[in-house]
Amino acid sequence: MTHRHGRSRREFLQLGAAAGMVAGLGRYSTLSAASDYKAVVCVFLLGGNDGHNMVVPLGGPEYAAYQAARGGLALAAGQLPPIADPVQGQFGFHYAMPEVAALYNQGRLGVVSNVGMLVQPTSYFDLSNPAHPLPSQLRSHSDQVAEMMSGVPDTSGANGWGGRMLDALQTANAGTSFPVSIAMNSPALFCAGKFVQGASVRPGNAMDQTFLGIYPPGAAAARRTALQQVVAADSGSHLINAANASMGTALALNPMLRQAAATVQFTKKFPQTTLGRQLEEVARIINLRGQLGVSRQVFYCSLGGFDTHGGQSYQQMALLTEVSQAFDAFYKATEQLNVPDAVTTFTLSDFGRTLQPSGTGSDHGWGNHQLVMGGAVNGGRIYGTFPKATNYANLNATHDDYADARGTMLPNISLAQYGATIANWFGATADAELDDICPPLVNFAVRNLGFMA
């Protein structure tokens, strides 16, 4: 990495401002990047999704053990859309996820089971060894969210593995002034690289400022010029400069986002839900990839409410319905945009939850199941060894499925392996790049889980 790739925030603002002032879309780039385009879309299920009830084992003794362990949280087997893994047998998705089950059965979506934050491979036996390194602050929301986003198993991560993927591919994006790493609604650590700046966009909001839309045009131009002058000046206060930088980015993105909203209608309507609207905005921006001259993009979407300590049955049902319908619409949008093989969507969550309930909910756990969707995904399979519910009743060191008596899954696959498999597909193929993107990867023998084509 040479420093010429690093573009300062202020330079970015100036570039963006210049693009904003000329306003014509054709100005952004004359390059067509569509021939080499890839995007990854992270969907973060905030609060800690209960993976035990997202993918349920339906094989005879496994389902019975699941049902016994889960008590009032157990889902009725007959309601679950069935899926099969060629090796591990019969499973069912949560009954709220028929669309996701269909995508799985079409080979467009896969499950990666029991993924979690790890420093190095960890067995049940290792847990009783105080010298065995574990991620810091397991089960703490704020820390595990930060670690999942940074890819670093402690809270020292200053940037995210999404941003670092783009750091490795900066030359591919040399022709664009549009942000390549975009979080929906508010900034996300996941999107910030060491060099690449994370940006954030609100669905359906082009960052218009009413103030700038006045007559005569000369007055509007004078207002815009003054505003740009104010936000670009060095005030002498770091906090004022930072606040102004945010406004500066809004001014720069405004004309491009207006264009994004205006240029596409999706045949399959997106559900107008929290997640549906975010993924719709992602699809709109992807639609502009040619004009924007961008060839690698990272997006971050999120949906909150998964911290189901109580009332889990109805809350998770509503949330997974939203996920399933939004995923379905988004996949169909990528087909409409002719990029189904170039866009990979995947889930993250703070952590999994305990198999054993407490009251009407469940508590914070560790390992969890994740979804990966896209034309480039080797779908229709469950990756990793799915923890056996039959092992829960006799918790001991002869198997490594659970970390404790509450039924916290002990991760079998590290986030680093999960992330590196995606990063490798995205184009960061060198070992050194992958080790930088997913630092704990150096401690794992398997560097690619094989779920990407």
Next chain:
Amino acid sequence: MRTPTHSRKLHILLAVLLGLAAVHAASAQVVIAPTGVSLPVGSSRQFSATVSGAPASGASWTVNGLPGGDSTVGYISPTGLYYAPAKTPAGYAVTIGASVSNPAGSGSTTLIVREQIPWLTTITPTTVATGAFSLTVTGSRFVNGAQVRLNGVPVQTAYVSSTQLTATGSIVTPGTVALTVANPGPGAVSTPLSVVVSTATVVSIAPTTTTVDLGTSTAFQATVSNASDTSVTWQVNGKIGGGLGTGTITPAGIYTAPAMLPVGGLVTVTAVANADGVTKASAKVLLKDPQALTFSRFLSQATFGPTPATMAHAEQVGMLAFLDEQFATAESPIPPAASATRQNVIDAFMTNIVTGNDQLRQRVIFALSEVLTISFNKNTNGNEVSPWLQILSRNAFGNYRTLLRELSTDATMGHYLDLVNSSAGAPGTPNAANENYPREVMQLFSIGLYKLNLDGSVQKDANGPIPSYTQFDVQQLAKAMTGWTYPNSPGSNGTPGMNGMGGNYAYAAGTMLPMQNRHDLSAKLVLGQAIPGGQSAQQDMDDAITILFNHPNVGPFIATRLIRALVTSNPSPAYITRVATVFNGSQGTRGDMQATIRAVLMDPEARDDNPPPTFGRLRTAIQTMAAFVRAMGYPFSGGSGMAYLFEDMNEGPLNAASVFGHYSPSFKIPKSPLYGPEFQIYAPSDAANRANLLYGYLFNPWPIHPLLQPFVALAGDSLALVTAVDNAVLFGRMSPGLRAAITAALPAMGDDYQRTITAFYLAIATGEFQVQR
């Protein structure tokens, strides 16, 4: 390398030789275009050379015979682009030459290099009486030696600066004269402005613009010409003798500024000639609060933003007395649970913030609401939030232990973090004590994740940061906190057990009821301290809260959160130490909120009026709105009706996404080592939305909010407008850069409404207003 002198001589010699050669050969005439050019200093012009109508390729260009020219006569490029020098050359003229070699030939043209043409903005006064006069001319590009001319005739001129001249003389003929300014040399005369010379009565006033500190006096003088009665009547803002709000003026012209800044901080003093009772002259008085910086900073931290009234009051009584008054001020009302709705709770929350007299309490409630968070996103009914808000309000100035204890068994929190109906579990059932509240009460409400030093830094050992608790502690605390259910709802029979699990159905208004048969009776070990077995749910809860409250982390943990919420995102370790020491009881009682808040606000680091670049905190959207509305005196009531606007800025009132509040206390400013929690909800889209919200306050109702009319009245004068806006919302702290940007934008505006809106918007939608420092 040759010295310049040698080079110059050689060039002249060459030029002479070439000239001779041209005469002798006489084979090519080089024609240079354009001719008759007059250029201002510092500008450029392209010249071309032709021979017999065809471009003279490869021509050599000279200025006054110097190939390529120099800094005195200007430079010329190999392609004939001439750059005039920064100062006028001798005789204001230079000669451009071009020569070709095959066939040999040359040509030249002389052009004028002159001063820039001056621009005039104002003349004061614009009407003079016949006889002696003295005029002040302001504008720009004045050069030393510039001359003021009346109808083309030079008058005595004194050069003050590049933007100001004074002209004196005498004139006997009444009428309108054209005033121009000529810079030295040819062709640099301004366009004219008019001055009226009158035989009628004329009043002049001095000074015409002045700055007066609040409560102090200054003398004005009026001169009446062309009248036998030379006395005047003095007015302030059109009222004879002035008044309380605008300042007073004596019959002798001694103006005394008011004690409190009026809107915009600008008044007009007028002298009316008694000879006719009509003729008058006015002066602008910019009122300045000499303590504005000190007290606006203080009130930005201790309240949701200064108002003219709180500024005057705090300046009068002083900061410590102001705090004591605030500690004694009655709580603003919060709807009781019985009548609480989501709407009226949000209304109360917002209205109290903007208009409550208990501003400091409201500021602390706001801070606590981001630490001890509850949200409508789970507690959907008004009565599931209002009791919590009442606890924060009641205990904001009490003791932190009481606050923590009350919250831990309040049904609102029990519902929000699932402690309610947490049960030891019947034997044989797949059930365990709920860990949610036990975890969060440690992580977020009391001790945090890592062992802290008194200065807030994290304790480390060979393995890195030392965790302050383990999963074992969470599970032990969970056992200690089992056995609480919802209070009996109105009309119920008072016997818990209705939900089939031994507890009450959801009803979150009130204190949770202990259910001894659901309480885990085993002995517990929390953070290394024993809680005996067999105790009641209440005894266990008391013991648990005592263990947490007395943990050494609580002081630095709460000190840091309060400092970040009230004063600065990046306090020094010494600042945290001082506040944590007070929290720990150095002034009496551990957990004393009044003493702690006083320590936060009166700390030397908070009170430094020349803070370092890292100092300060970003206002949230709600705080920005409140600061503007308070500074300007907008009416405010309700607030729930605009909640959706704040939702779109990631700050839905009392509706955080999770117990982590609207923003993380450990959020760092992008690409910076500095903390900036509130920046998490100031992404570009938030910035645009926040700016649009503020624009609504300026623009509605069309064409401008009536409260801004006083600013419209003086908007024709850019200096007055910008100063007034500065005083009104930035309390005299507007940076020169912001001032210049606003001033530059104003001339393009269509009218005084647009000018006023432009000035306000640029001041409040950008960083200097958004950041509290």
